[in-house]
Amino acid sequence: MPRLLPVLVLVAVGSLGGVSAAPDPTFTRDVAPIFQRHCQECHRAEGGGPFHLITYEQAYRRREKIRETTRTRTMPPWKAVAGYGDFVGVRGLSKEEIAVIARWVETGAAEGDPADLAPPPVFEAAASRGTPDLVLRSEPFTVPGGGGDIYRCFSVPTPFTEDRYFIVTETVPGNSRIVHHVLAMVDASGGSAHIRPSDWSPGYPCFGGPRVRIDGYLGGWAPGARPWVMPEGVGIHLPAGARVVIQMHYHNAGPTAASDRTEVRLHAATTPIVKQLYFARVGSFSFTIPAGAARHEIEASMSVHRPMSLIAIHPHMHLLGREMKVWAKLPDGSTRPLVQIDDWDFNWQGFYFYRTPVALPLGAWIELTAAWDNSAGNARNPNRPPKPVRWGERTVDEMGHAAIIYTFDDEKINYRPR
Ligand code: HEC
Numbered sequence: 310m311p312r313l314l315p316v317l318v319l320v321a322v323g324s325l326g327g328v329s330a331a332p333d334p335t336f337t338r339d340v341a342p343i344f345q346r347h348c349q350e351c352h353r354a355e356g357g358g359p360f361h362l363i364t365y366e367q368a369y370r371r372r373e374k375i376r377e378t379t380r381t382r383t384m385p386p387w388k389a390v391a392g393y394g395d396f397v398g399v400r401g402l403s404k405e406e407i408a409v410i411a412r413w414v415e416t417g418a419a420e421g422d423p424a425d426l427a428p429p430p431v432f433e434a435a436a437s438r439g440t441p442d443l444v445l446r447s448e449p450f451t452v453p454g455g456g457g458d459i460y461r462c463f464s465v466p467t468p469f470t471e472d473r474y475f476i477v478t479e480t481v482p483g484n485s486r487i488v489h490h491v492l493a494m495v496d497a498s499g500g501s502a503h504i505r506p507s508d509w510s511p512g513y514p515c516f517g518g519p520r521v522r523i524d525g526y527l528g529g530w531a532p533g534a535r536p537w538v539m540p541e542g543v544g545i546h547l548p549a550g551a552r553v554v555i556q557m558h559y560h561n562a563g564p565t566a567a568s569d570r571t572e573v574r575l576h577a578a579t580t581p582i583v584k585q586l587y588f589a590r591v592g593s594f595s596f597t598i599p600a601g602a603a604r605h606e607i608e609a610s611m612s613v614h615r616p617m618s619l620i621a622i623h624p625h626m627h628l629l630g631r632e633m634k635v636w637a638k639l640p641d642g643s644t645r646p647l648v649q650i651d652d653w654d655f656n657w658q659g660f661y662f663y664r665t666p667v668a669l670p671l672g673a674w675i676e677l678t679a680a681w682d683n684s685a686g687n688a689r690n691p692n693r694p695p696k697p698v699r700w701g702e703r704t705v706d707e708m709g710h711a712a713i714i715y716t717f718d719d720e721k722i723n724y725r726p727r
Contacts, residue, residue, distance in 0.1 A: 333412070333413070333416035333417070333419060334409050334410075334412050334413040334416065334419075335413070335419045335420060335421025335422070335425065336365045336368060336369070336413065336418070336419065336420050336421055337365070337420060337421040337422055337423055337424075337425040337426040338421050338422070338425040339409050339413060339421075340368065340409065340410060340413050341365075341368075341426055341427065342427055343402070343406050343409065343410065344362045344363070344368065345427065345429065345430045346430075347385050347400065347401075347402055347406070348362045348384070348385060349362060349363060349429070349430060349432075350432060350533050351385075351532040351533045353432070355485050356432075356485065356532060356533070357482070357485045357488070357531070357532025357533065358532055359486075359562070362375075363429065365420045368418075369418055369420075372413075372414045372418045373414065375410060375414070376410060376411050376414040376415075379402055379406075379407050379410050379411075380407060380411060382401070382402070382407075385400040385401065385402070385533075386400065386532075386533075386657050387399060387400040387401055388650045388652065388653070388654060388657050389648050389649065389650060389661055390649040390650065390651055392646075393634075393646040393647075393648065393649040394622070394646050394647055394648045394649070394661065394663065395663060395664045395665070396661045396662060396663060396664060397662045397663070397664050398535060398662070400533070438477055438479070438536070438576060439576070441479070441574035441575055441576055442475075442575060442576055442577040443467070443468070443473075443475075443574075443575040443577070444572050444573070444574050444575070445465045445467070445493070445553050445555065445572070445573040445575070446465065446570055446571070446572050446573075447461075447463040447465070447512070447555045447557060447569070447570055447571045447572075448463050448511035448512055448570070449511065449568055449569070449570045450463075450510065450511055450512060450557070450559070450568060450569055450570070451510075451566050451567070451568040452487050452559045452560075452561040452566065452567055452568065452569065453561065453566050454561050454562075454563050454564045454565045454566050454567065455561070455562075455564065456560065456561070456562050457560070457561075458489070458558065458559070458560050459514075459557075459558075459559040459560070460514060460515050460516040460556065460557070460558055460559075460704075461510075461511075461512040461513070461514060461515065461556075461557045461559065462501070462504075462512055462513055462514075462515035462519050462520070462554050462555065462556045462557070463511065463512040463554070463555045463557070464496065464501035464502050464504065464512075464513075464552050464553075464554055465552060465553045465554075465555060466502070466552055467547060467550070467551055467552065467553060469547065469549055469550075470549050470550070471549050472546065472547065472548050472549050473546075473547045473577060474544025474545065474546055474547070474577070474578040474582045474585065474724055474726075475527070475539075475544060475545045475547065475575040475576060475577055475578065476538070476539045476543070476544055476545070476576060476577070476578050476579070476582075477536055477537065477538050477539070477575075477576040478493070478527055478528035478536065478537045478545065478573060478574065478575050478576070479528065479536040479537070479573075479574045479576075480493060480528045480529055480530035480534065480571065480572070480573050480574075481530070481571065481572045481573075481574060482530055482569060482571045483568075483569045483570040483571050483572065484567055484568065484569040484570075485532070486561075486563065486567065487559050487560065487561040487563075487567050487569055488530070488557065488558075488559060488569055488571060489531070489558040489559060489560045489656065490529065490530060490531040490558045490658065490659070491529055491530040491531075491555065491556065491557055491558070491571055491573075492526065492529045492555075492556045493526065493527040493528045493529060493553055493554070493555050493556075493573045494519055494523045494524075494525070494526055494527065494553065494554045494556065495523065495524045495525040495526070495527055495546075495547060495548070495551050495553060496519070496521050496522070496523065496524065496551060496552045496553065496554050497524040497548045497551045498521065498522060499550060499551065499552045500521040500522070501519060501520070501521045501552050501554045502552055504520055504521070512557075515556055515702070516627075516702060516703055516704045517627060517701065517702035517703060517704075517706060517708055518556075518702040518708075519554040519556055520702065521554065523554070523588070524548070524551070524588075525545065525546060525586060525587070525588045525714075526545075526586075526588055526623075526660075526712070526714060527545060527547070527553060527573060527575070528573055529623075529659065529660055530571075531657070531658070531659045534659065537660075537662075539586065539620075540620070540666065540716075541580075542580070542581065542582060542583040542584055543582070543583075543584045543585070543586060543620075543716055544578045544582035544584070544585055544586065544722075544724065545575075545585070545586045546585040546586065547575075553573065555571060555573060557569070557571060577726060578724070578726045579726055580726070581723070581724060581725050581726070582722055582724040582726075583720065583721055583722055583723070583724075584716040584717065584720045584721075584722060585716070585720070585722060586620065586714050586715070586716060587617075587714070587715055587716065587717065588712060588713065588714050588715075589611065589712070589713055589715070590710040590711070590712050590713075591609060591610065591611045591635065591675050591677050591710060591711050591713065592607075592609045592625075592677060592679065592708070592709050592710020592711060593607045593609045593679075593700070593709055593710070594700055594710070595700050596699070596700050596707075596709070597697050597698070597699050597700075598629065598681050598683045598697065598698045598699075598707060599683065599697055600683060600692075600694070600695040600696050600697050600698075601683065601684055601685070601694075601695050602681070602682075602683045602684065603682055603683075603684040603686065603687075604631075604680055604681075604682060605680065605681045605682075605683060606678060606679065606680045607678070607679050607680075607709055608676070608677070608678050609676075609677045609678075609679075609709075609710070610674050610675060610676045610677065611674070611675045612672075612673075612674050613637075613669045613670065613671060613672065613673040613674065613675065614671070615671065615717050615718075615719065616668070616669065616670050616671050616717065616718040616719060617668075617669050617715045617716065617717055617718060618666035618667065618668050618669070618715055618716050618718060619647070619663060619666060619667040619669065619713055619714075619715045620662065620663060620666050620714050620715055620716065621660045621661060621662040621663065621713070621714050622635065622647055622648050622660070622661050622663075622711050622712070622713050622714075623658070623659070623660045623661070623711065623712040623713075623714075624648060624650055624653075624658065624711045625658060625708055625709075625710055625711065625712060626653055626655070626679060626681070626707065626708055626709050627655060627704070627706065627707045627708055628655050628689050628690070628691055628704075628707075629681040629682055629683050629687065629689070629690060629698060629707055630653040630655065630679065630680075630681055630707070630709065631652070631653050631680050631681060631682045631687075632649075632650060632651050632652075632653060632678075632679065632680040633648070633649070633650045633653060633677065633678070633679045633680075633709070633711065634648075634649045634650075634677065634678050634679075635647040635648050635649070635675065635676070635677045635711045636675075636676055637667070637669050637673050637674065637675050637676070638673060638674045638676055639669070639670065639672075639673050640670060640671075640672040640673060645667060645669075647667065647675070647711075648661055648711065655689075660714075666715075666716070668718065675713070677710075677711055679709040679710075681698075681707060681709070683695050683697075683698055691704070691705070692705075
């Protein structure tokens, strides 16, 4: 038993020196504070996680999985490579925290003294920003039990006869047990109103995109998502008469059917708006990934023709995606990292918001590489045997782009809320 030896030595040294070895971690003193900081934003009621991690019993029952998912850093989830792009709300455990959890499990996962348990953290309540000025709702939709993914878009009218600007948006799933992620998009043409489903249910099927031209994003949700809050003076533009497409990704792992109705809550500008939020996609919109290719890579770029500041970035690929890296090349030859994902997972997509907007001068380039694995060795490959896969919005198609939301530095809109 050579593995036991270091432990014995440690204990011996500890007692020789007159100090006892570190006591075994307990749930209430050592582990619960880690869960409160890093897990409970999702693993609680309304958090979107599949179970709660609040009480000792909840944690004890899943201790092996908890040790495993923290050791491999799959939990807490955060797909962007650390240090590549400076983001708000970065998730991750320190080496010490991972070690405490592992030692807690390995020493018998004791509860400890209930008096050590710190009071639970308070998560920002949905209502804390006051009454929203506009609430858009998807239609009630029922998702059968037993798993499977459903992508459904709802085309929702807006009531305004003149353009409006919003500064805070919050997307709130009606049933976070079955909502996987949500994206709310502006459809200025209103064309989404005419897309009819063939199955007579509300909304229409939409896997990769909303099937109409999109003029901007209004918000989104995935487990742990926070409201979108615009920088001072920046507004999200909603043109008069626009529709909003709410794209829902549903997954109901439970045994029985469940339904949802999701809300997008919008808070109007209260101070003058000088810049609006723009949106663009950097990527390739026409490609074929050969059947069997274990690594198919593309490069794409976009030139900065007007000085801009990036607020957030949203990498997007489908099931075969593996990697994406986006950076800016500045006119002086230097580069700015924008985002890197080296283990793409379609189930964990979201917007990464920069801690401070990334300023890109005239003449800069946004450059991107993306890679897919269309081999039989890719466990997520839906085609057996692999087939050539083309760009497109359907489940059987692929996409490879990063959406960016940004402002133009020299813009001067003169919008005053009434
Ligand atoms: C941003 C939200 C979020 C955070 C933060 C988060 N989780 Fe999760 N967790 C999920 C979701 C959603 C799932 C189910 C889907 C999945 O496994 O990806 C999950 C699944 C799990 C599972 C089950 C995995 C399996 O294979 O069965 C464990 C265990 C877990 N989380 C532990 C943790 C621990 C421990 C922490 C904190 C250190 C944590 N999670 C933080 C959202 C989160």
